[in-house]
Amino acid sequence: MTDQTDRFSPLHQIHVDGGASFTDFAGWQMPVSYGSDLAEHHAVRTTAGIFDISHMAEILVDGPDSAAFLDFALAGRLSAIGIAQAKYSLLLNDAGGIVDDLVVYRLADDAFFVVANAGNRFPVAEALVERAGGFDVTVADVSDEYSLIAVQGPASRAIAEATAGIDEVGVPLDELKYYWSTDATFEGQPLLIGRTGYTGEDGFEFYIQTDAAAALWAALSAAGEAFGLVPAGLASRDTLRLEAGMPLYGHELGVDTFPVQAGLGRVVNLKKEGDFVGRAAVEAGPADGARVLVGLTTEGRRAGRAGYPVVTEPDPSTGSGDPVVVGEITSGALSPTLGHPIAMAYVDPAVLEAGTPLFIDVRGTRIAASATNLPFYKRDAK
Amino acid sequence: MTDQTSLQYTAEHEWILIDGETATVGITAYAADKLGDVVYVDLPKAGAVVSGGSVVGEIESTKSVGELFAPVDGTILEANADVDADPSLVNSDPFGAGWLIKVTYTALPTLLSFDEYTALIAE
Numbered sequence: 001m002t003d004q005t006d007r008f009s010p011l012h013q014i015h016v017d018g019g020a021s022f023t024d025f026a027g028w029q030m031p032v033s034y035g036s037d038l039a040e041h042h043a044v045r046t047t048a049g050i051f052d053i054s055h056m057a058e059i060l061v062d063g064p065d066s067a068a069f070l071d072f073a074l075a076g077r078l079s080a081i082g083i084a085q086a087k088y089s090l091l092l093n094d095a096g097g098i099v100d101d102l103v104v105y106r107l108a109d110d111a112f113f114v115v116a117n118a119g120n121r122f123p124v125a126e127a128l129v130e131r132a133g134g135f136d137v138t139v140a141d142v143s144d145e146y147s148l149i150a151v152q153g154p155a156s157r158a159i160a161e162a163t164a165g166i167d168e169v170g171v172p173l174d175e176l177k178y179y180w181s182t183d184a185t186f187e188g189q190p191l192l193i194g195r196t197g198y199t200g201e202d203g204f205e206f207y208i209q210t211d212a213a214a215a216l217w218a219a220l221s222a223a224g225e226a227f228g229l230v231p232a233g234l235a236s237r238d239t240l241r242l243e244a245g246m247p248l249y250g251h252e253l254g255v256d257t258f259p260v261q262a263g264l265g266r267v268v269n270l271k272k273e274g275d276f277v278g279r280a281a282v283e284a285g286p287a288d289g290a291r292v293l294v295g296l297t298t299e300g301r302r303a304g305r306a307g308y309p310v311v312t313e314p315d316p317s318t319g320s321g322d323p324v325v326v327g328e329i330t331s332g333a334l335s336p337t338l339g340h341p342i343a344m345a346y347v348d349p350a351v352l353e354a355g356t357p358l359f360i361d362v363r364g365t366r367i368a369a370s371a372t373n374l375p376f377y378k379r380d381a382k
Numbered sequence: 383m384t385d386q387t388s389l390q391y392t393a394e395h396e397w398i399l400i401d402g403e404t405a406t407v408g409i410t411a412y413a414a415d416k417l418g419d420v421v422y423v424d425l426p427k428a429g430a431v432v433s434g435g436s437v438v439g440e441i442e443s444t445k446s447v448g449e450l451f452a453p454v455d456g457t458i459l460e461a462n463a464d465v466d467a468d469p470s471l472v473n474s475d476p477f478g479a480g481w482l483i484k485v486t487y488t489a490l491p492t493l494l495s496f497d498e499y500t501a502l503i504a505e
Contacts (some may be wrong), residue, residue, distance in 0.1 A: 021415055036473070037444055038419040235418050235445045301422040305447065333444050334421045363440075363447075 009054040010147050010213045018231055026119035028055040030234055037235035041336040044199050044240055047228030048153030050220055050235055053205075054213065057121035058146045059114040059128060063137035066110045072276050073131040074102070075259065075268040081106050084171070086194055090259055090267050091116075091124055092278030096286075097255035098262070100124050101247065103196060105181050113192070113207070115148075117249045131277060147213035151220055152203030152240075154379075157226040160204050163223040165215070166191065173204070175180045185217050198237065200244025202375055239333050242342060245295065245375030250307060251330040252293055252344055258286040261346065262293050263374065291327060291346035295376055296360065296369040302334040303341035304360035304369070310345050311359050311366065326351045329360065334378060342376045343369075384477040391499035397477060397503050398493060402504050405490075408481040409441065409472065412503045418443040420472040425450070425461035425482055432456060439482065441451050441472065456487035 007028045009015070015022070020031035031052060033040060042047050061070060066326070067079035076089040083106050091099045100120035105113040116124040125141040132139050152157055157173050160166065171182040173193070181194040189212045197203035208216050221229065247253050252262055259268050259282065270280050299305065310327030332343030343360065351358065352371055359366040389397040395413035399406040414420065422442040432438050432452035439450035439461075461483050465471050471480040494502065 032445075033418060036419050037423070038470075041444075120406050301442075302424070303422075303442065335441070336444065 007055070009052050010210045011052045011054060011149075011217050014214060014217055015052065015231070020231070020233060023234060025055060025234060026117070026191050028118060030055055031231070033233040033235045035233045037233065037239070038336050039135045040230055040232035040236035041239050043151045043228060043230045044201055044232060044236065045337055046154065047230075048151055048198075048203075048233030049230055049236065050217070050224065051152065051232050052147075052217070053150055054147040054210070055118035056148050057116040057118055057124065057141070057143040058148075058207070059116060059125055060142050061112040061114060061128065061137055062110065062140070063135070064110050064329070065135040065137050066112055069135040069137045070104065070112055070114075071130060071272055072135070072274065073128055074104070075276065075278065075282075076104075077269045077272040078104055078106070078112065082199040083108060084181050084183075086181055086196055088179075088267060090205075090264065091127060092259070092268075092282065093127075093255060094277060094281065095255075096258050096281030096284075098253045098257050098259060098276045099127060099248075099255060101249055101253055101264075103194075105192065105194060107192075119254040120249060145210060146207050147210045149206045149208065149213065149217055149220065150197055150203060151206070151229070152197045152199040152232075153201050153229075155224070155229065156201070156203045159220060159227050159229055160193070162226075163219050165219045168340040169193070186212060186219070189349055191216075198244075198246055199240040200246070200375065201240075201379055238331075239336055242331050242333055242344065243335055243337055243375065243377035245344070245377075247293070247344070248274060248331060258282065258290065261286055261290055289348060289350065292352070293330075293344060293374075294347050294352060295372040295374045296329070296332075296343045296345050296358065297362060297372055297376070298343075298367050298369045300367065301334055301341065302362050302365070302367060303334045304329045304343040304345075304362055304367070306331055308332070308363075309361045310347055310369070311361050312351060312356050313359070323359065323361070323366065326358070337377055344374070347371070355367045386477055389477070389496065390493035391496070391502075392451070392453050392493060393502060394453075395503075396451065396453055398453050399492070403486050405456070405485045405487045406481050407450075407451070407453060407483050407485060409448070410499070410503075412449065413443065413478045414473050414476045414480070417441060417448050418445050420469040423465055423469050423472070423500055425459045425466065428458050429459045430459055432458060432485065439471065441482075450482060452485065453493065454485055454487040454491065455489040456485040459484040459486045466496060479491040
């Protein structure tokens with residue numbers, strides 16, 4: 001329900017005019033779809049989709065100690081990335097729990113751009129400010145000044161290249177590597193283009209000053225028409241990222257989750273020098289037997305959903321008793337690309353190791369599930 | 383296309399077309415929009431006895447699950463096999479080809495008129 005605390009994207013009127021339906025996401029009224037979330041999903045897999053993700057939070061870290069500061073404040077070694085490179089990272093708390101997952105862009109030797117989830121804007125900004133004590137840096141929450149538009153799909157590069165008004169692109173987009181960025185301008189205003197995304201397809205994310213966002217959306221959309229670009233909402237974004245095995249904060253990630261449980265052990269750099277927040281807890285690790293994230297596939301069309309139990313058969317030694325709950329689904333849907341249900345779930349590692357048959361309890365019906373490595377979907381390597 | 387003003391409605395966003403002793407039931411366009419693309423329906427079998435207000439089926443979209451309530455007491459006469467085969471009919475024609483069940487009813491509760499339902503979803 002709409003209330004006075006709702007926030008609206010600078011592109012809101014464009015979405016209304018485009019026939020979008022809206023959903024509350026972290027206090028923002030964001031497009032959930034423009035008619036058919038399935039069509040939007042398939043468009044991203046086959047041509048391209050354009051997403052408004054202006055609700056994401058941006059925090060600028062600037063100053064001589066920026067790299068050392070982020071090495072302390074975050075789980076990765078940000079000092080090791082090159083200028084214009086991007087890196088997926090985690091902000092941990094002292095207990096090793098995940099406060100947020102982030103993408104960090106290095107803008108200059110001593111300046112970084114930290115992109116956080118909308119719902120974690122304030123916890124992340126506050127943690128960074130708090131952790132900046134003793135470092136010669138400034139931490140500025142610039143979320144309101146920037147908007148973020150993503151174009152994702154096989155045609156995304158051709159669309160970006162054909163977009164009127166995008167000029168002065170530092171690195172030609174066909175040479176821009178995955179998880180690198182380039183400076184550019186849009187109608188004379190500064191534009192940051194990252195070859196990043198959350199769909200499992202090739203794609204770009206465009207960081208633009210908020211007052212120019214509507215014009216950029218219009219220019220990208222106009223260029224994309226010939227390539228089959230469609231506006232896409234959060235519903236398709238969710239099924240796309242689920243197929244790509246990408247975690248969503250609040251579902252697969254949270255303050256009670258250790259990175260290693262979520263399959264993100266590689267994101268924490270224990271080899272880097274010096275202390276960082278969460279290091280001691282991560283080195284100690286979660287409790288023995290802590291559940292781990294796994295992919296589950298099922299047959300038929302009834303999908304397991306977030307919160308549904310993962311169970312085993314009744315005790316095989318006695319053949320009786322109730323099924324044992326060994327896990328819980330965090331995200332699940334009928335995969336539009338694969339045609340069968342997929343889910344991510346936290347499951348007891350012992351039953352995974354033993355290969356114990358697993359079932360999802362779908363509102364009282366047990367459906368056999370196969371554990372699988374993530375991702376479910378991987379695009380063809382070029 | 384069914385004349386929506388001639389239908390009756392429930393607060394659970396179902397529509398009911400009364401024809402003699404048969405009530406045809408579907409979900410409204412508003413409900414279909416809220417659900418998103420419907421990918422699976424689980425409908426009761428013909429002959430099942432249902433009571434008004436009870437859950438008799440499920441309507442799943444990519445992103446969520448909606449429950450189908452029996453709006454009337456009665457016996458299921460028919461479930462829409464076309465929707466079972468092609469659930470997207472619920473989105474493309476919710477008031478027509480996307481109907482869900484026909485019920486031979488024994489009792490009719492008080493239902494909402496078109497104007498009352500329109501006012502409800504405008505809130």
